[in-house]
Amino acid sequence: MAPTLAAAQVSLPPEGAAPPWGGPVAGRKPLLEVKDLRVSFAGREVVHGIDFHLHAGEKLALVGESGSGKTVSALALLRLVQNADISGSAALNGRDLLRLSERELRGVRGDDVAIIFQEPMTALNPVYTVGDQIAEILQLKKGLTRQQALAGAVELLAATGIPEPARRAGSYAHQLSGGQRQRVVIAMALASAPKLLLADEPTTALDASLRSQMLELLSRLQREHGMALLLITHDLNLVRRVADRVAVMELGHLVEQGPVQEVMSRPQHAYTRLLIDSQPQRDVPPPRSDAPVVLEAEGLTVDYAVPLGGFAGWWKKGQFRAVQPTRFSLCAGQTLGVIGESGSGKSTLALAALGLLPHGGHLHVAGQSWADARRANSERALRRVVQVVFQDPFSSLSPRMTVEQLVGEGLLVHEPALSVAQRRKRVVAALTDVGLLKAVADADPGDTQADAFLSRYPHEFSGGQRQRLAIARALVVQPQVLVLDEPTSALDVTVQKQVVALLQGLQRERGLSYLLITHDVAVVRAMSHVVLVMQHGEVVEAGDCQQVLEAPQHPYTQQLLGAAI
Incomplete structure (x- = not known):
């Protein structure tokens, strides 16, 4: 008879006995013991002999910036890093994972060790329902029948808190929200009741409240199943809230490790102190009292067409109001921060401000509405006034264009009379302003240093550098x-602090106005003069940044701020 899903779960210890997930017990051997782990690519070592251990039921956070080696180290334990030379030892319950054959290792992957990957949209197969993907694991790893596996998939989705799990099991990845997709990935990881769970940046792209829900979910499931958790992250707030111990990595070296409270309160290594001190700092002067209004909305609404059910849907569409009547104004040199969860309408509001969505009510950019600009055939001139920097520069920057082409593209549209040399000079000046080139605003167009830089492509830059490129691309037309x-949102804490400082400096020097769309309360606190809090398309609270963040009046604002601590 095929085993049931319940039989696969970890049993609870006898009453009165110390549970293995209550933390490490003196004298007990670690569940996982890693010694002298080294990872090399083509002879170049990127992980330099690190040691750490993890007891059953314990939560260890592996912390560091992008490129520190934390993800490579974790994936190397299961030999999931392609074209890598791996040495050292990684004993899981006494079995060295680095010495197992590929066949033996396939039995460990998923059964004893499971992984939650950083981006659930790429981890899930788009052509299968999420229920089928979970059921496949239960069939392969637990020997369940098709029907048992599908029932088990619904049971696992319910355990992760997804509403209507039976219905959601029949959904595809693109039909779920970011938080729901992350819950599906967690359900897949838990399907075979692993002893060790590797969580690679499990909350990076989530809103504060969703992040809090994911943390509570992981902690609860970890307690119930007795798993050890190896958390890979650069989010120090996450570490403080979840982990028992922390190990800090820098450039492939493990520079410090110990209990979370001890490391966070008394860091010994300079790099650890740098990470802890990387919270964005507020450095924004108030706008001038006579500053002109550059962006203004009164009764702004945005509606989407949606299909109607039944016979009526053949002839007409329904409407979904994504943004309820909204009022705001933005002065020169001022930052308006808009915060809220995914689906709150904040990105829709931004698209309307950019003239990319039809809207109701009144919206004026530099005293002119988008509708008037279209009628007067001056829309192109208005688009020069308001520019955008998107969330993910890697996807918003064309991989086929060089730096010079990317940054200078706007000049081809808005100032076509410029010569090649004049355009290059403006591009170099914009790159200098964002800190990517050193004081070369007056450089000779034939300068070899600038030449080499301008001929590079986006994939040749780090995440922080790509974000600076995106800012330079927007600035070059002088909006x-x-x-x-x-x-x-996708940047390491140290790079995040640098980008925030860059934006603050540009605002002081140029009098720029920012419409800041974010779920990061720390960034809003550091940059904003005025805040709008949005929920379900409605502005539930608005006012001075310090006043709203220090003394929130609406329960939803209080919830957001509480989740961000």
Whole structure:
């Protein structure tokens, strides 16, 4: 008879006995013991002999910036890093994972060790329902029948807190929200009741409240199943809330490790102190009292057409109101921060401000509405006034264009009379302003240093550098307003601090106005003068940044701020 899903779960210890997930017990051997782990690519070592251990039921956070080697180290334990030379030892319950055959290792992957990957949309197969993908694991790893596996998939989805799990099991990845997709990936990881769970940046792209829900979910499931958790992250707030111990990595070296409270309160290594001190700092002067209004909305609404059910749907569409009547104004040199969860309408509001969505009510950019600009055939001139910096520069920058082409593209549209040399000079000046080139605003167009830089492509830069490229691309046409759509959400804490400082400096020097769309309360606190809080398309609270963040009046604002601590 095929085993049931319940039989696959970890049993609870006898009453009164110390559970293995209550933390490490003196004298007990670690569940996982890693010694002298080294990873090399083509003879170049990127992980330099690190040691760490993890007891059953313990939560260890592996912390560091992108490129520190934390993800490579974790994936190397299961030999999931292609074209890598791996040495050292990684004993899981006494079995060295690095010495197992590929066949033996396939039995460990998923059964004893499971992984939650960083981006669930790429981890899930788009052509299968999420229920089928979970059921496949239960059939392969637990020997369940097709029907048992599908029932088990619904049971696992319910355990992760997804509403209507039976219905959601029949959904595809693109039909779920970011938080729901992350819950599906967690359900897949838990399908075979692993002893060790590797969680690679499991909450990076989630809103504060969703992040809090994911943390509570992981902690609860970890307690119930007795798993050890190896958390890979650059989010120090996440580490403080979840982990028992922390190990800090820098450039492939493990520079410090110990209990979370001890490391966070008394860091010994300079790099650890740098990470802890990387919270964005507020450095924004108030706008001038006579500053002109550059962006203004009164009764702004945005509606989407949606299909109607039944016979009526053959002839007409329904309407979904994504943004309820909204009022705001933005002055020169001012930042308006818009915060809220995914689906709150904040990105829709930004698209309307950019003239990319039809809208109702009144919306004026530099005193002119988008409708008037279209009628007067001056829309192109208005688009020069307001530019945008998107959340993910890697996807918003064309991989086929060089730096010079990317940054200078706007000049081809808005100032076509410029010569090649004049355009290059403006591009170099913009790159200098964002800190990618050193004081070369007056450089000779034939300068070899600038030449080499301008001929590079986006994939040759780090995440922080690509974000600076995106900012330079927006600045080169000398706009008055920048719409910043989650400009720091995918960046390491140190790079995030640098980008925030860059934006603050540009605002002081140029009098730029920012419409900041984000779910990161720390960034809003550091940059904004005025805040709008949105929920379900409605502005539930608005006012001075310090006042709203220090003394929130609406329960939803209080919930957002509480989840961000």
